[in-house]
Amino acid sequence: MDMLLLRTVMLTVAITIAANLGLCFCGCASAEYDIDGDCCPMCAPGNHVYWHCTVDTSTTCVPCPASTYTDEPNGLLSCFPCTVCDAVHQLKVQKACTRSADTICEPQEGFHCVKLNKGSCTLAVEHSECKPGQYIKQTGTSFSDTVCANCTYGTYSDGSLMACLPHSKCETMGLTEVNAGTTSSDSKCEK
Ligand SMILES: *[C@@H]1O[C@H](CO)[C@@H](O)[C@H](O)[C@H]1NC(C)=O
Numbered sequence: 018m019d020m021l022l023l024r025t026v027m028l029t030v031a032i033t034i035a036a037n038l039g040l041c042f043c044g045c046a047s048a049e050y051d052i053d054g055d056c057c058p059m060c061a062p063g064n065h066v067y068w069h070c071t072v073d074t075s076t077t078c079v080p081c082p083a084s085t086y087t088d089e090p091n092g093l094l095s096c097f098p099c100t101v102c103d104a105v106h107q108l109k110v111q112k113a114c115t116r117s118a119d120t121i122c123e124p125q126e127g128f129h130c131v132k133l134n135k136g137s138c139t140l141a142v143e144h145s146e147c148k149p150g151q152y153i154k155q156t157g158t159s160f161s162d163t164v165c166a167n168c169t170y171g172t173y174s175d176g177s178l179m180a181c182l183p184h185s186k187c188e189t190m191g192l193t194e195v196n197a198g199t200t201s202s203d204s205k206c207e208k
Pocket residue numbers: 150167
């Protein structure tokens with residue numbers, strides 16, 4: 018027998034013996050967890066382990082208590098606490114926590130999200146205000162800030178308008194212009 022064949026045979030024998038003794042070099046299956054070298058079936062999302070499995074009983078699972086969750090199959094002895102949508106970070110609840118899914122937070126009115134984690138907002142900031150001489154090109158949303166743009170020549174806005182207004186034309190009203198308009202103020206007319 019050549020060396021390669023001998024080695025192959027010995028390896029095959031070793032694997033066969035290991036398999037017959039129930040030894041495993043591959044850890045637990047994907048739906049199982051390891052507890053002191055033994056493999057136990059995992060608990061479904063929304064539950065946690067109450068008793069580990071034994072030789073003749075499967076894992077005993079119980080539902081997560083109020084305000085806690087597990088969102089994956091697990092071998093955990095307790096569930097995770099639900100995230101609180103923090104008013105300090107300008108957040109409110111979009112979707113309440115369930116036993117199998119954490120809370121989803123969203124920005125409060127007038128704020129937009131600047132930090133997301135797993136689809137939930139963790140930090141929001143207030144929308145910018147447009148300056149005098151600008152108009153609101155796009156109002157802010159939960160995920161984008163206000164977009165401002167300059168008024169063009171001959172128009173004005175105090176920053177709160179969705180479009181700039183044209184300056185009054187004193188002459189066409191039979192009046193005299195005493196102050197030319199700016200991008201932030203109308204022209205001033207007098208008799
Ligand atoms: C808008 O106006 C300001 C002040 O007049 C100016 O500094 C700025 O460059 C303008 N922005 C654009 C995009 O034209």
